[in-house]
Amino acid sequence: MTDLQQRPDGVGFGRVIRKEDARFVRGKGNYVDDIVLPGMLFGAVLRSPYAHAKIVSIDTSAAEAHPKVKAVITGALLETLSLAWIPSLSHDVIAVLATDKVRYQGQEVAFVVAEDKYAARDALELIDVEYEVLAPVVDAKRALDPDAAVIRTDIEGKKDNYIFDWGSGDEDATEAVFKKADVIVEQDMLYPRVHPAPMETCGAVADMDPISGKLTIYCTTQAPHAHRTLYALVAGLPEHKLRVFSPDIGGGFGNKVGIYPGYVLAVVGSILTKRPVKWVEDRSENLMSTSFARDYHMHGKIAATKDGKILGLRVDVLADHGAFNNTAQPTKFPAGFFHVFSGSYDLEAAYCAVKGVYTNKAPGGVAYACSFRVTEAVYVVERMVDRLALELDMDPADLRMKNLLRPEQFPYTSPTGWEYDSGEYPRALELAMKMAGYWDLRKEQAEKRARGELMGIGISFFTETVGAGPKKHMDILGLGMADGCEVRVHPTGKAVVRLSVQTQGQGHETTFAQIVSEVTGIPVADVEVVHGDTDNTPFGLGTYGSRSTPVSGAAAAVASKRIVDKARLIAAAMLECSPDDLEWELGRWQVKGDPSAGKTIAEIAFAAHATLELPEGLEGHLDASCVYDPPNLTFPFGAYICVVDVDPGTAKVTVRRFIAVDDCGPRINPMIVEGQVHGGLADGVGMALMESIAFDEDGNCLGGSLMDYLLPTSIECPSWETGETVTPSPHHPLGLKGVGESATVGSPPAVVNAVLDALKPFGVKHADMPLTPAQVWRAMQGRPMRTDMAIQ
Amino acid sequence: MFGPAPLARTWGVKLNMQVPAPVEYERATSLTEVFDLLERYGPESRVIAGGHSLLPMMKIRLARPEVLIDINDLTELDYIRIDGGELRIGAMVRHATLMSSPLAGEYYPIFAEAEAVIADPIVRNRGTVGGSLCQADPAEDLSAVFAALKATVVISGKSSSRTVPISEFHTGPYTTVVGPEEILTEVRVHLRANAGSAYEKVERRLGDWAIAAVGAMVRIEGGLIVEAGIGLAAVRAEHYSAPEAEQILVGSAPSDELVERAASLAGEHCNPSADQRGPVDYKRHLVKELTTRALKRSISRALPEGA
Structure with a gap:
């Protein structure tokens, strides 16, 4: 068995048992329902x-x-309240x-x-x-046909189902490398529409107090503060009279980022009936x-020399956005971060063009890195590299190793302008190949092929793009993507940390306590995490896109560091010495050269609240806060x-083995990281083989x-x-990168590449997910x- | 309709009705009481046993019985025994019981093989043999199993009971010959010497309905196949059976070529429809492939050890 408590003092990072498990394993969680x-x-x-x-x-x-019915609300009624339509998260509207x-x-x-x-x-x-x-528009490829029905007749003058065109990279430079390439491979592929399918569905309880005018919304939301502000903006409700409360959330995966009509309807229902309404x-x-x-129809085109040096990549995308454009994107990026599609490789040039269209399907697209479209980007490049390997008759591992970015190229600026913070890519691939026994597997495969048996080995090397994001580049509906954090140390040395992000099962109550503990030395058990309640937490944009650790985790680290800095001044006052004479030993400021003279963080906390005379300009108590605007994204x-x-x-596929080497920087709690990776891998198997x-x-x-x-x-x-390698982020205060969506992003192409590798004897070059037996x-x-x- | 093909298309009109319509509930403690209740409430009542098909249908309001007659207290129908040269399986035998029954397994390994791939343990712990047959879902596995075994079904009413060959039991998808005031009480399967049986199924995922499933039974005497049964599920074979394939097996010595021919006939003569489980050509291919596998295993089981 793994030693769960790595540090006997219960401080800092390590395999700490999750605090929230005490209630979850007893069935004592408290969900909206x-x-x-x-x-x-x-x-x-x-x-x-x-x-x-x-x-x-x-x-x-x-x-x-009906005798038990208290109200029936229709669109006509909502029109009288100007609530029949609300803004989408992508500068459109939804009904x-x-x-x-x-x-x-x-x-x-x-x-x-x-x-x-x-x-x-x-x-x-x-x-x-x-x-x-009316005739529906079902096939995205025919949405722009001249005879296609116009879906968005609500938009004045709208004559087609076109939403946007957007491109990134240098088209001319990309065309130039294609001209000089020995080999060009093209492939159409669909990343089909999939659903996050959280175990808990969405819901809300709206409670309008008709006397105070205060509206409390208990809601399955990953982003309570963003919701509060949007309710204020959309419904004209005063923001100080709004409280969004997100209790335990049974999985989100992006499904619980947006505001759904049902939430608004519960609010309207409560206002009309003057009673709480649950939906x-x-x-x-x-x-x-x-x-x-997802729902991305992609055409990839990859260029290389005949000895396997990849030169360039072009991808043209037809994006099916459904009936309303409701993906959650930074305003500048209508296709999210799709332009990170050059992946983990050293390319001379790359270009992508994305066209968004309306169809008669459900709107949205806020799901496991999908909103930011990194999943699609990784899929297309990893499939194209395998297609190239097939064309060149090269081993896909060799081809990748030949083209992976080298450690000395970091920080690396991609052909579409991303600055990758850090990476040691060949080391990770080498480890995965070693764990797999890669060359032995190839031998086994050759023997099986000779006997007519079908075995496949698939590789995927992914670069994630998470921690959105720097305010100068990124917003959601004009709100900058910075997050606040407050840390307060009580007189007895226990602490509370208040977060803007919201866990949906990934263990924030444990990991954020560990971050505070790692910096201050206060035991993990003594740090309480408060989140999911807009009345009691600082503002921030919430949890999605694997942003909690890179953004909010950085805020918690900086605030904790400010606690430690303030504690130094108080300790100096207590010890009647200069702060410069003190050195930090985790959890304790002590006199340089005389470690026996020192004060623990608990002693300092008590002094900060006591009668001790503090230095000029230093206020009492031991609190700190931070609003963290990340300087860059992180790239696990x-x-x-x-x-x-x-x-x-x-033709039924069995996944025999799956080897996953992840590098997300240092791991706050390796057990939780592994759990997240396991879940994402299962999700990847689902998308690759059955979800549809x-x-x-x-x-x-x-x-x-x-x-x-x-x-x-x-x-x-x-x-x-x-398995793991550790390459810290140079710009995160603790080097952390985030891991929530890594496995979801990275695993589908590995499964698909494996299946298509198995089918190589049949001359199969590509087939779209899900790879069902049929x-x-x-x-x-x-x-x-x-x-x-x-x-059919 | 509740089943693989048509469900998704009818789903739209039944959106978000995942609570049943109002329904009355009666709990019967004896067969006599069941018949009294059926008589009293008439055709708008439904018998409920395991409930794993009926309750989901009620939740989406595709089924709206006015009264549920719960027969879970009828332990008198929960038995597996040998009687009169037959294996007799009571209607209230749960899937899990049949799966692990040494008696059933001794004669027919097809039971354990089929039961092991029916839904999941939760369903198998609750769902019953009788309920499965009466549900008559086109993808239902036990219908194919009993078709392969050429079983007989006992249907009981207040004053009399009758036996019906499995080949006459189903009248179409979701319909059987069981009358409004009757219930299925028992399934009987001849005990056969020198027989072998097997079950093969492919599903997209554990617990999904079959894309196709095939049950097989052969009896071999003097080196010749003297009796053969092939049951097909999820491919709309009439009465879940493949008589053309059975016919060419009987009277011939088992061989790979013979199996291949029989399997081809099974694939050609069923009537699968395209749905999200697969197109027609794949389903026909799968029937052929699975028939081959089930027959080969049945034959090897029917032959004496070392033959």
């Missing part, structure tokens, strides 16, 4: 059965006559309740508030909506209507190797339940083999299917 308030009512949403239809009429009279027409299956049409949740659902059936069905969506509502991920990276076996008869939200020709969502949207189980996952068999027949449409 656990919240019960006196007089609370329940809401339910009526949703559109059609992907595209005009609303002719809505008759709510029968629902209103709270449809007024003119419905634009995707599952869109919100009406909201019932009733005395219990069963009555609310029963009353939905009593609402009579007359629809005039919690069910599984199908979550899968069909909330933020999805990793080398993944996947080994699969494919049944030649049934396709749509039929009528725009019906074919992934609207967990019977249709398959998440992997332990049976489909191998026993993960994890898709693998079709690929073996030379006829892979489109995976965004219903299988």
